Amino acid sequence: MKIAVDAMGGDYAPEAIVKGVMLAREKFNDIEFQLYGKEAEIRKYLTDDRNITIIHTDEKINSDDEPVKAIRRKKQASMVLAAQAVKDGRADAILSAGNTGALLAAGLFVVGRIKGIERPGLMSTLPVIGSTGGFDMLDLGANADNKPEHLVKYAILGSYYAENVRKVAQPKVALLNNGTEDSKGNELTKKAFELLKATPEINFIGNIEAREILEGRADVVVTDGFTGNAVLKSIEGTALSMMKLLKHAILDSGVKGKMGALLLKGGLKDLKNQMDYSKHGGAVLFGLKAPVIKAHGSSKEEAVYATIKQIHTMLESRVVEKLVAHFEEE
């Protein structure tokens, strides 16, 4: 399998990207990597070329570039060339830690949608707190407005992912809503509920509230992109604020507090690991003709490695091909 990697995207590019690729190369013999970006900068971190091809380009998309414009105008940008390789069949998947909006645009306009999926969604595997497991949630913000029909597609996409990539049998699908009773919801979720109930190929378990999602009651949670974005950012913001508070609490309680923290070190590290969702890989722009994966902008080499591992499983399980077949049958 061939993975097109945007070597220039992300806060620690190209170093973290190149080192993550080299980590993955040790583990997976069956991947050929294409690194798109400035050859001289990439070579600084590359020990040798085994299973790696560099495609040199000087242009790149910056984090503050306007996404759609950037994709249209910077035709030689590392991200655009990587997407083009997927479109032309020279690569099977694309990975970038760069500008999220630009990657969404590259995915939609260059790689292209699966027939039958009007509105691809952004999906991540979020951690179930207190366990090693996770749940897949989409749309996390690829779209600002969704129709009830889109949520049904997200349920199917998420189910295929949970089953094929995370190996969950008959994944439980829930609809994020403002109450758990069947009658709850706004205009969108009330209609989506009825449609989901009438979709035989998913294991729909009903409504779920935002308070419960982290407890792992569902394997797949579907929502519109606006709400999904707000929920994801609320979880991140609360977790970050609490970690910061905890740090202050330790620092402010002087020597006693620092000793306490030292004794608790293992436990506190576990807490941080539990909240770290990069261990499950990156965010998938799901519903496209090939895996288009966004690693977090602040990804270090381990997160890049985890994302390559995720792409490896996606390609190995042929989850996108299965989805194409599913929607073509309809």
Added chain:
Amino acid sequence: MKIAVDAMGGDYAPEAIVKGVMLAREKFNDIEFQLYGKEAEIRKYLTDDRNITIIHTDEKINSDDEPVKAIRRKKQASMVLAAQAVKDGRADAILSAGNTGALLAAGLFVVGRIKGIERPGLMSTLPVIGSTGGFDMLDLGANADNKPEHLVKYAILGSYYAENVRKVAQPKVALLNNGTEDSKGNELTKKAFELLKATPEINFIGNIEAREILEGRADVVVTDGFTGNAVLKSIEGTALSMMKLLKHAILDSGVKGKMGALLLKGGLKDLKNQMDYSKHGGAVLFGLKAPVIKAHGSSKEEAVYATIKQIHTMLESRVVEKLVAHFEEE
């Protein structure tokens, strides 16, 4: 001032309610309390009748009653009688820790809306993490679907509250959105943004993301009830899960961990206090002709006391009368 108290609502009623009222009575000489509920049960916790009148009723609304039906059928329920007292001018405000939906219904159908406010919103003062401050957010779920115009009303309501009750000068109002740039949003928030920008009586500072609200960049955050509900529950769920994880981390690390936790005790207690938003009082069903306040279902006497203190400030500042005047002028 007269406060009608539903003595039978909440997980620890009537004990926590009666004891909270007695705490508040020590502090505020100018409040006459009306306690609605079973007299014999209330008297178990009451030391004397100073500034307290008991209005006996056997009927009460349960937490699992269907809200609108309960309000219509249980005419003698403690909550309904308390709301009726406000409607008839025998009391100035109502406090309940009972069924939220039923209190919303009692507020709307018995107390009634301020002229000009189509859709009252549920508002709470949420904590700014790492400070003693807070921000007011609405609608937290009184409505499932909101129109852009409703969000403008919420901005005005929230501004009046922040200024009059929390004594914030020129409160900064932000719109919860999926990005901070002016052009961001879904259909609802894009329209709301334009309307808010054109509302001279508020200090509108633009869009805010869910990640930033806990940092206190805004004094008032407006959103539709569906998103507000999802964000509030995400914050609660994440905070609860993390506290649980932290507890497990301590327990699992044995004697060493327990010693560490002991040394950190003060700091961990601060962390818990920081996340406790009942210190700012209860949730206000805002936009009604009188203060209708929902204390958290799990309120103990301190939370009931904090909520009475909040109602005292609302009545003293005449914030509702000022809002009535504001909207009548329009």
